Amino acid sequence: MSSFDEMDAFEGATLSARAMAARPQPYLDGLNPAQRAAVEQMDGPVLMLAGAGTGKTKALTARIVHLMNTGRARPNEILAVTFTNKAAREMKTRVGHMLGQQVEGMPWLGTFHAICVKLLRRHAELVGLKSNFTILDTDDQLRLLKQLIRAENIDDKRWPARMLAGIIDGWKNRALTPDKVPAADAGLYNHRGTEVYDQYQRRLKELNAVDFGDLLLHMVTIFQTHPDILEQYQRWFKYILVDEYQDTNVAQYLWLRLLAQGHRNICCVGDDDQSIYGWRGAEVGNILRFETDFPGAHVVKLEQNYRSTPHILAAASGVIAGNEGRLGKTLWTEAEDGEKVRLIGHWDGEEEARWIGDEIEAMQRGTRGQDAISLDHMAILVRASHQMRAFEDRFLTIGLPYRVIGGPRFYERLEIRDAMAYFRVVTSPDDDLAFERIVNTPKRGLGDKAQQKIQVTAREHGTNLVEGARILLAHDGLGGKGGAQLRLLIDGIDRWGRMVGDEAMSHVELAEIILDESGYTGMWQNDKTPEAPGRLENLKELVKALEQFENLQGFLEHVSLIMDNESDDGGAKVSIMTLHAAKGLEFPAVFLPGWEDGLFPSQRSMDESGIKGLEEERRLAYVGITRAEAICTISFAANRRVFGQWQSSMPSRFIDELPEENVEVLTPPGLYGGGFGAAMPTSNLHDQAAEANVYNSPGWRRLQARAGERGMSQPKETRNVTIDMNAVSSFTMGERVFHQKFGYGAVIGIEGDKLEVEFEKAGTKKVVSRFLSGCDDVPF
DNA sequence: CGGCAAAACTTTTTT
DNA sequence: AGTTTTGCCG
Numbered sequence: 119m120s121s122f123d124e125m126d127a128f129e130g131a132t133l134s135a136r137a138m139a140a141r142p143q144p145y146l147d148g149l150n151p152a153q154r155a156a157v158e159q160m161d162g163p164v165l166m167l168a169g170a171g172t173g174k175t176k177a178l179t180a181r182i183v184h185l186m187n188t189g190r191a192r193p194n195e196i197l198a199v200t201f202t203n204k205a206a207r208e209m210k211t212r213v214g215h216m217l218g219q220q221v222e223g224m225p226w227l228g229t230f231h232a233i234c235v236k237l238l239r240r241h242a243e244l245v246g247l248k249s250n251f252t253i254l255d256t257d258d259q260l261r262l263l264k265q266l267i268r269a270e271n272i273d274d275k276r277w278p279a280r281m282l283a284g285i286i287d288g289w290k291n292r293a294l295t296p297d298k299v300p301a302a303d304a305g306l307y308n309h310r311g312t313e314v315y316d317q318y319q320r321r322l323k324e325l326n327a328v329d330f331g332d333l334l335l336h337m338v339t340i341f342q343t344h345p346d347i348l349e350q351y352q353r354w355f356k357y358i359l360v361d362e363y364q365d366t367n368v369a370q371y372l373w374l375r376l377l378a379q380g381h382r383n384i385c386c387v388g389d390d391d392q393s394i395y396g397w398r399g400a401e402v403g404n405i406l407r408f409e410t411d412f413p414g415a416h417v418v419k420l421e422q423n424y425r426s427t428p429h430i431l432a433a434a435s436g437v438i439a440g441n442e443g444r445l446g447k448t449l450w451t452e453a454e455d456g457e458k459v460r461l462i463g464h465w466d467g468e469e470e471a472r473w474i475g476d477e478i479e480a481m482q483r484g485t486r487g488q489d490a491i492s493l494d495h496m497a498i499l500v501r502a503s504h505q506m507r508a509f510e511d512r513f514l515t516i517g518l519p520y521r522v523i524g525g526p527r528f529y530e531r532l533e534i535r536d537a538m539a540y541f542r543v544v545t546s547p548d549d550d551l552a553f554e555r556i557v558n559t560p561k562r563g564l565g566d567k568a569q570q571k572i573q574v575t576a577r578e579h580g581t582n583l584v585e586g587a588r589i590l591l592a593h594d595g596l597g598g599k600g601g602a603q604l605r606l607l608i609d610g611i612d613r614w615g616r617m618v619g620d621e622a623m624s625h626v627e628l629a630e631i632i633l634d635e636s637g638y639t640g641m642w643q644n645d646k647t648p649e650a651p652g653r654l655e656n657l658k659e660l661v662k663a664l665e666q667f668e669n670l671q672g673f674l675e676h677v678s679l680i681m682d683n684e685s686d687d688g689g690a691k692v693s694i695m696t697l698h699a700a701k702g703l704e705f706p707a708v709f710l711p712g713w714e715d716g717l718f719p720s721q722r723s724m725d726e727s728g729i730k731g732l733e734e735e736r737r738l739a740y741v742g743i744t745r746a747e748a749i750c751t752i753s754f755a756a757n758r759r760v761f762g763q764w765q766s767s768m769p770s771r772f773i774d775e776l777p778e779e780n781v782e783v784l785t786p787p788g789l790y791g792g793g794f795g796a797a798m799p800t801s802n803l804h805d806q807a808a809e810a811n812v813y814n815s816p817g818w819r820r821l822q823a824r825a826g827e828r829g830m831s832q833p834k835e836t837r838n839v840t841i842d843m844n845a846v847s848s849f850t851m852g853e854r855v856f857h858q859k860f861g862y863g864a865v866i867g868i869e870g871d872k873l874e875v876e877f878e879k880a881g882t883k884k885v886v887s888r889f890l891s892g893c894d895d896v897p898f
Numbered sequence: 899c900g901g902c903a904a905a906a907c908t909t910t911t912t913t
Numbered sequence: 914a915g916t917t918t919t920g921c922c923g
Contacts, residue, residue: 201912201913202912202913203913229913230913231913232913256912330912330913331913333913394911395911395912395913397910397911397912398911398912398913501910501911502909502910502911503909503910503911504908504909504910505909507914507915524912561899561900563899563900564899565899565900566899567899568899600899679913696910696911696912697910697911698910698911698912699911699912717910718910720909720910720911722909722910723910723911734911735910738910738911759914760909761907761908761909761914761915762914762915763914
């Protein structure tokens with residue numbers, strides 16, 4: 119096995135162990151005792167339980183530096199795994215800073231996926247792949263599955279490809295190859311899941327391609343079936359570090375355990391309270407089981423929080439305390455009290471966005487009696503990305519600069535994916551998916567029929583589509599305009615393919631030639647739609663991005679793994695992102711909108727995963743609150759548009775779990791004579807004064823009253839008890855009612871306190887009765 | 899075969 | 914509501 123010599127030769131450390139051994143250790147001085155313990159306990163298994171804001175990354179990087187500094191390992195003998203590219207980048211930078219020099223010798227610091235690609239390229243043949251395999255993204259994956267499903271005559275209406283993709287991903291996350299799928303799962307996907315999974319894997323091999331899950335799965339397979347190879351890596355990686363260990367899935371866990379079995383120098387860092395990726399296969403059990411898995415493990419708890427005020431910490435602790443089976447940490451801080459967590463209710467999502475926009479502007483000016491806060495130091499963290507639109511709309515109209523983190527990604531755009539498909543066809547001819555994508559883009563008169571002919575020919579000759587097309591043309595199997603166009607395309611692919619190997623030609627130049635000669639650029643130039651110029655702009659950007667890579671292949675790999683693009687043009691901006699994307703970040707001021715039952719906690723999460731789902735949602739709430747350093751503002755809206763339909767909801771149950779002494783309830787400004795509650799005619803009549811305080815609002819009280827009976831279907835009898843305060847709940851079928859937003863209508867259905875109302879203007883809606891009033895009650 | 903309109907999804911979170 | 918897939922017609 120020569121790959122180990124290569125590892126030395128190509129990725130050798132710039133600093134030898136000996137040269138570093140005598141270095142001073144200033145990086146230890148800034149550490150608290152717990153952090154220091156986590157750094158200095160170098161041998162054997164270590165579990166670093168690091169609560170939010172406890173200086174985890176600091177400890178982790180100090181540990182890496184310490185390992186090198188004390189001569190325990192050279193930089194290239196340390197395996198340091200993260201989940202996101204951002205985390206990897208940050209760690210690399212911080213190690214560099216601590217060392218006071220550029221570290222080039224940490225080739226094995228990266229995401230699980232990036233490291234696995236590197237390994238798999240070396241050993242691809244062991245799982246039936248060539249080392250230049252392509253990595254399919256979810257889009258390609260889905261298209262491939264659709265093809266298979268159609269070929270199998272499965273009704274993809276009843277058994278959607280998405281579902282199958284989810285099932286297969288689930289298996290891969292558990293490191294299950296088709297032959298290892300447990301019998302209990304055999305019934306999935308109409309009893310054909312395993313079968314199609316097997317076919318899918320075969321097809322991937324034919325395409326010389328892998329999906330995300332395969333990267334881990336194949337490496338686990340290789341390690342399990344080739345002990346010699348495993349052993350070499352076990353020896354090579356003297357120390358293993360894992361970030362966000364609570365997010366590892368079974369495959370990642372097995373991978374790590376296999377690699378760590380030799381020397382057992384594995385240090386896992388994580389926080390069971392921040393495990394929020396159960397839906398993509400993460401097993402909190404991995405971190406809970408650590409001491410069993412690695413007997414004699416040293417467990418270090420980082421509990422001193424350097425980020426948030428006591429009120430914020432207490433609020434977060436109050437919420438997370440509702441979860442069972444935690445490892446249990448007690449975060450503490452030396453910080454001063456600061457502001458309480460602020461809570462505010464709004465009439466609808468738009469008002470919420472409006473209020474938050476105003477609030478952000480006030481904070482930015484410092485007119486809230488606070489020091490002015492830069493927009494860069496404020497963030498809005500939402501549960502689901504569709505919540506972002508309301509904020510974007512509002513911020514655009516008031517001209518408030520914002521940035522969306524983790525939004526639609528550059529490389530997912532149509533034109534970028536098309537362009538890349540061209541590059542893929544040229545660099546890896548077996549990539550049929552890429553060929554299918556571009557064969558008729560731009561339009562070449564090659565419709566379904568022509569494409570089918572190519573497919574058939576390719577299948578008959580047992581080759582890829584490019585080759586199939588070539589054969590088809592040679593036999594004059596395709597005449598007319600389409601034939602000529604196909605000829606042109608194939609000739610182009612051949613020509614460009616030759617240029618890939620041409621040393622004199624830069625890959626940037628080549629990319630331009632491909633896009634140009636294929637007519638792809640021209641297609642957008644001739645396009646009169648308003649988005650065409652933007653697309654051309656993006657293509658330019660793509661070519662520019664190419665400059666930073668050695669060749670097309672290198673670029674394609676980067677793209678498939680690095681999906682985050684943080685292009686920033688300087689100015690201060692508010693950040694908008696999902697709670698998931700916010701993990702690991704911190705901001706002086708944080709807004710947490712949309713705390714409504716059904717949205718957060720997400721109904722789907724609870725339906726699909728029950729109490730486990732709810733607990734994960736709760737951890738998400740914990741993550742959200744703990745992102746805030748000084749000001750944390752939670753809000754909810756009584757009404758929101760979902761799927762273009764108005765829907766009312768109640769404050770999140772998590773709001774109930776906030777300790778009252780750490781919360782300040784705000785009253786929305788009197789835009790229409792009072793905010794939440796007061797805007798509702800019914801409540802105006804009955805409980806005006808109390809509406810000012812959410813803790814006294816019907817919604818709140820009802821929430822309290824119902825806290826115990828959550829999750830059960832609403833018994834009809836409780837209806838009057840729970841909404842008694844309003845005394846307007848007894849609607850009858852057919853009754854004429856009024857709704858602030860929808861106007862007049864008639865009751866056509868009653869279900870607990872939710873009424874179905876046919877509105878005269880707004881159509882049929884389901885509305886919670888307290889937002890309705892009988893027409894006699896309307897004071898105008 | 900291509901273009902347009904109707905219909906049928908969607909919205910949880912992502913390497 | 915917005916986006917993607919389908920279905921029909923020229």
